[in-house]
């Protein structure tokens with residue numbers, strides 16, 4: 361694909377901008393900013409990756425993964441419920457644990473090689489999915505605790521511990537966070553040919569090999585999103601309670 | 610014995626309750642009346658340790674609340690909220706919750722006994738409660754509170770949605786627990802007749818203060 365065709369492709373953006381303007385969705389500014397951000401971020405990453413693509417030194421690989429992790433954790437801050445302190449650190453912790461567990465298993469089983477060109481794309485996918493799941497989790501946790509505070513208090517007044525009093529809310533929140541990943545796994549191949557697989561095929565990898573990779577990634581996404589949301593939700597729900605096990609919202 | 614010593618609750622600039630002093634003996638029955646917004650529910654929520662006073666302290670048997678585990682306290686002094694809240698899907702989900710709290714098996718016999726006493730015997734434990742009427746929800750919420758009889762039961766307009774007959778059934782069963790098991794009752798009501806008929810003491814709350822205290826019998 362040449363640069364000129366890419367520039368022509370950018371004319372596609374005119375459609376959503378017009379729709380947003382006509383329908384008063386107030387999204388034009390957001391859209392333009394996000395596109396500009398995407399372009400700048402991708403160019404920078406492109407250059408970095410060109411330099412280090414064949415690197416195997418653990419320090420380079422790990423540093424790059426860590427940069428992704430930190431950016432992802434920063435991106436969850438807006439969704440952290442008001443009652444929850446240290447949201448960034450909770451998210452970072454959840455992301456680090458979920459990514460390292462899944463990546464370690466795949467590296468140990470030989471499904472993945474410890475090389476920048478394998479680790480970075482795969483971990484990027486895993487972390488971004490986990491990040492989205494955490495964000496959905498935070499949003500719903502806040503909603504569940506504020507909308508259902510009377511139910512939680514009714515359970516507390518029967519002598520329930522915080523975990524039992526908010527069990528339904530925690531379960532619902534967890535489900536909502538992981539369901540998008542499960543649903544997208546269900547439609548893999550039928551509706552969505554995932555980005556990485558398509559990329560591999562476009563770049564000339566035989567489809568069956570690309571599929572093997574995609575199946576592995578799907579496993580990873582499922583387990584990573586589950587681990588990440590579980591950690592983030594279980595640490596943060598406690599902060600809706602004070603020491604006397606009263607709701608502090 | 611339940612004691613409130615110089616309790617003030619002031620979440621923002623103006624106090625909702627100020628300088629409340631109150632002693633309620635074990636097994637005593639007290640009604641609370643007063644205009645809407647005067648702080649009655651807040652008082653009961655303080656007693657149930659669902660909120661903490663901004664000043665002053667509550668005591669149970671001479672020990673400050675702070676020295677009790679919240680769960681232990683709330684199983685002893687149990688608050689039935691003003692709006693009846695239903696848990697889960699079935700009657701069983703509701704009546705078994707107090708057992709779940711104590712990690713015990715649900716006493717099905719007691720559940721069925723209470724359902725009958727509260728005029729809900731046409732339903733069984735697996736009945737779905739999502740379409741329950743306001744009054745049915747209110748009765749189910751009280752049944753849930755009586756699965757284990759606490760030392761003090763705090764009722765917040767517990768029979769506001771009930772007709773006269775059902776109101777009497779609920780009163781009878783609750784006062785039976787008082788007579789047989791020494792249950793102390795603190796009951797907010799807007800029904801003056803109810804407050805004179807049943808209780809040994811009546812408190813009037815106005816603008817966050819106890820404005821009147823009467824011994825009835």
Ligand SMILES: Nc1ncnc2c1ncn2[C@@H]1O[C@H](COP(=O)(O)OP(=O)(O)OP(=O)(O)O)[C@@H](O)[C@H]1O
Nearest residue numbers: 620621625643644645646647648649650651652691
């Ligand atoms: N945590 C809180 N923060 C601020 N205001 C509160 C809080 N809790 C209660 N209030 C206010 O305190 C006042 C008393 O509320 P409360 O529910 O105790 O009244 P009440 O006497 O039970 O009234 P009703 O008979 O209508 O149930 C109300 O004006 C309420 O808005």
Ligand SMILES: [Mg+2]
Nearest residue numbers: 649650691765
């Ligand atoms: Mg009230």
